[in-house]
Amino acid sequence: MVSAAAAASSLRCFPPSLGNRGPGAATARGGLVRLSSRRARSTAGVAAPSREAESAASLGDLTRVDFPILDQEFDGSKLVYFDNGATSQKPSCVMKTLDEYYRFYNSNVHRGIHVLSAKATDAYESARTKVANFVNAANSREIVFTRNATEAINLVAYSWGMSNLKQGDEIVLTIAEHHSAIVPWQFVSQKTGATLKYVGLTKEGVPDIEQLKGLLSNKTKIVVVHHVSNVLGSMLPIEDIVTWSNRIGAKVLVDACQSVPHMPVDVQRLGADFLVASSHKMCGPTGVGFLHGKFDLLSSMEPFLGGGEMIADVFQDKSTYAEPPSRFEAGTPAIGEAIGLGTAIDYLSQIGMQKIHEYENELATYLYESLIAVPNVRIYGPAPCQTVHRAPLCSFNVENVHPTDIAEILDLQRELGHQMAAKTADHGAVISKWPFSAPCTYLCSSKLD
Numbered sequence: 001m002v003s004a005a006a007a008a009s010s011l012r013c014f015p016p017s018l019g020n021r022g023p024g025a026a027t028a029r030g031g032l033v034r035l036s037s038r039r040a041r042s043t044a045g046v047a048a049p050s051r052e053a054e055s056a057a058s059l060g061d062l063t064r065v066d067f068p069i070l071d072q073e074f075d076g077s078k079l080v081y082f083d084n085g086a087t088s089q090k091p092s093c094v095m096k097t098l099d100e101y102y103r104f105y106n107s108n109v110h111r112g113i114h115v116l117s118a119k120a121t122d123a124y125e126s127a128r129t130k131v132a133n134f135v136n137a138a139n140s141r142e143i144v145f146t147r148n149a150t151e152a153i154n155l156v157a158y159s160w161g162m163s164n165l166k167q168g169d170e171i172v173l174t175i176a177e178h179h180s181a182i183v184p185w186q187f188v189s190q191k192t193g194a195t196l197k198y199v200g201l202t203k204e205g206v207p208d209i210e211q212l213k214g215l216l217s218n219k220t221k222i223v224v225v226h227h228v229s230n231v232l233g234s235m236l237p238i239e240d241i242v243t244w245s246n247r248i249g250a251k252v253l254v255d256a257c258q259s260v261p262h263m264p265v266d267v268q269r270l271g272a273d274f275l276v277a278s279s280h281k282m283c284g285p286t287g288v289g290f291l292h293g294k295f296d297l298l299s300s301m302e303p304f305l306g307g308g309e310m311i312a313d314v315f316q317d318k319s320t321y322a323e324p325p326s327r328f329e330a331g332t333p334a335i336g337e338a339i340g341l342g343t344a345i346d347y348l349s350q351i352g353m354q355k356i357h358e359y360e361n362e363l364a365t366y367l368y369e370s371l372i373a374v375p376n377v378r379i380y381g382p383a384p385c386q387t388v389h390r391a392p393l394c395s396f397n398v399e400n401v402h403p404t405d406i407a408e409i410l411d412l413q414r415e416l417g418h419q420m421a422a423k424t425a426d427h428g429a430v431i432s433k434w435p436f437s438a439p440c441t442y443l444c445s446s447k448l449d
């Protein structure tokens with residue numbers, strides 16, 4: 001999302017519609033182009049660009065200056081960051097928020113009545129409201145802060161799964177889920193006897209929706225699906241999946257790690273019972289993520305972790321529990337980081353998620369078409385022309401070339417004036433049943449940070 005633009009803007013090899021081709025913008029060199037000096041811009045937030053500047057510059061051009069990490073060179077080479085799928089870079093305003101929290105009002109939340117604690121508590125709860133508004137939750141009490149999306153999925157697996165699943169029940173998930181959406185359900189299935197049912201891929205390389213539909217039965221108790229795949233770049237029809245699943249009484253958990261940072265996401269419209277995302281992928285700090293759950297459902301669930309903050313009363317032999325979201329936030333949370341997430345949300349909202357999404361759609365097509373034009377490149381997932389949406393990321397292999405060699409070749413782009421940070425790995429989403437499992441593929445994700 002936001003990071004596609006930064007990466008792409010640093011390359012300055014946009015088609016005319018994508019970027020600023022004005023005088024001094026770039027100098028062609030070996031297919032890549034070197035950056036010229038950047039416009040001065042406020043680093044404290046999203047300064048409203050003038051109308052003329054906006055019409056001349058791409059969103060990537062306009063936002064790149066908000067990300068100080070991109071304003072550095074390695075051995076004289078400009079950094080190109082393509083690993084936004086793993087984590088996005090942070091704008092200055094988020095770093096400023098963290099600095100202000102630790103410098104001026106660091107304190108525990110919900111505990112003290114002193115001025116610092118009151119301020120920290122207000123800011124922490126205001127961040128929860130920002131998250132709720134960002135995803136259009138019915139109520140901010142439906143937002144539980146977690147360490148990351150992985151912990152949010154574990155919360156659902158342990159708290160809901162352990163109490164609601166038994167032998168004979170089925171958990172439906174796709175083969176393209178991230179490991180963090182697979183492994184917790186393996187634990188739960190091993191402990192409860194529930195069975196894991198995997199949806200495979202079509203020959204076009206996207207999760208087979210018809211197969212998913214066919215797998216749903218009165219044995220299905222929960223369906224675990226990504227919204228946007230971090231490997232395929234494809235998007236699932238969550239509203240349909242929720243309708244089919246809820247009709248047979250099954251819950252739906254949506255892993256929205258790769259959609260919430262990139263497009264408007266409306267949890268009420270999607271209708272899923274649970275939805276998770278991570279702050280660090282949406283320009284916010286690491287160490288915080290969130291779970292959205294329908295309030296009645298959260299209220300019916302047992303705590304995940306025990307400790308301070310999540311209790312109503314503590315007796316020697318038992319305790320009673322606080323209402324959600326506190327019930328699921330045992331111990332001291334990542335206070336400054338949650339507040340920083342609130343600032344990241346302000347940052348994204350000021351740009352506008354629809355604008356980010358439209359810009360990234362252009363980048364996604366550009367990225368795909370540029371890569372596919374390279375001989376012997378195989379890109380996984382649908383072509384932009386086959387789908388209404390393809391996320392701005394590409395997993396690819398080059399025939400007969402090991403991904404590590406590709407990484408080295410990209411590293412050599414330094415000679416062309418760019419240091420490219422991308423990823424060679426399994427992207428956390430390759431399991432042994434993966435039909436085109438390669439030793440490793442190369443993920444090139446582009447966002448607008």
Ligand SMILES: Cc1ncc(COP(=O)(O)O)c(C=O)c1O
Pocket residue numbers: 085086148149150151178180181226228229230255257258278289428
């Ligand atoms: C689709 C998807 N789900 C889940 C995760 C896990 O996120 P985290 O490590 O922040 O918990 C990732 C991270 O790459 C992801 O891309």
